[in-house]
Amino acid sequence: MKNLADKIISFNKNLHYSGKLPHDFQVLNPYFNNPETMIVMEKFYRKYYSDSNQRKFLIGINPSRHGAGVTGVPFTDTKRLESVCGIRMESARTHEISSVFMYYMIESYGGAAEFYRDIYINSPFPLAIVRKSKGSWINANYYDDRELFNDVKDFMIDSLKKHISLNLDTSEVFILGKKNAEFISKLNQEANLFNKMTVLEHPRYIQQYKSKEKDLYIDKYILALKKF
Secondary structure: OOOHHHHHHHHHHOOOOOOOOOOOEEEEOHHHHOHHHHHHHHHHHHHHOOOOOOEEEEEOOOOOOOOHHHHOOOOOOHHHHHHOOOOOOOOOOOOOHHHHHHHHHHHHHOOHHHHHHHEEEEOOOOOEEEEEEOOEEEEEOOOOOHHHHHHHHHHHHHHHHHHHOOOEEEEEEEEEOHHHHHHHHHHHHHHOOOOOEEEEOOHHHHHHHOHHHHHHHHHHHHHHHOOO
């Protein structure tokens, strides 16, 4: 029988978005763009998810170009992938601000092995989105544009259902970011995916604007996630 790592790796290998997009947006698939991304992603999930235990679901927005857009692992840049998870990526070196807070929190939780034993992190739109701005491409969120959201909405519902099928606890899910929660609430009303949604401040917001108070936010995360 397939364990959780097998199922997650299969999900990632088969990720593909072929739907419509507004003309100034693009979707980036890290697993197609860099062959090593697939290798390190597999190593990560085999290390932490080679079991069939149920986990709580922590829901982000969509991968950033410098986090999961490179490593294939949500909220994990190459620095944390190597220093905390022991998996070195040769073809890239990235620093991602959300990853900094996330791994501070993971350390306080009890470390990566304990955290990932309990928690699965992913996004309703599990591929990176970029938007053309002043001649260059910058990170974008699925909710930045109404037309974009409408184009990707069905794909997001399908992705969330696939995440849930991994054996995730749907009695309470944890949403990163208040605006993200507003849109996931719309998806939940349509598809009836989760019983309860608990909203936590997004790691990027905390690290960028509230870094002096990060210990308070770490406590808030851990109190929410370790609640039984």
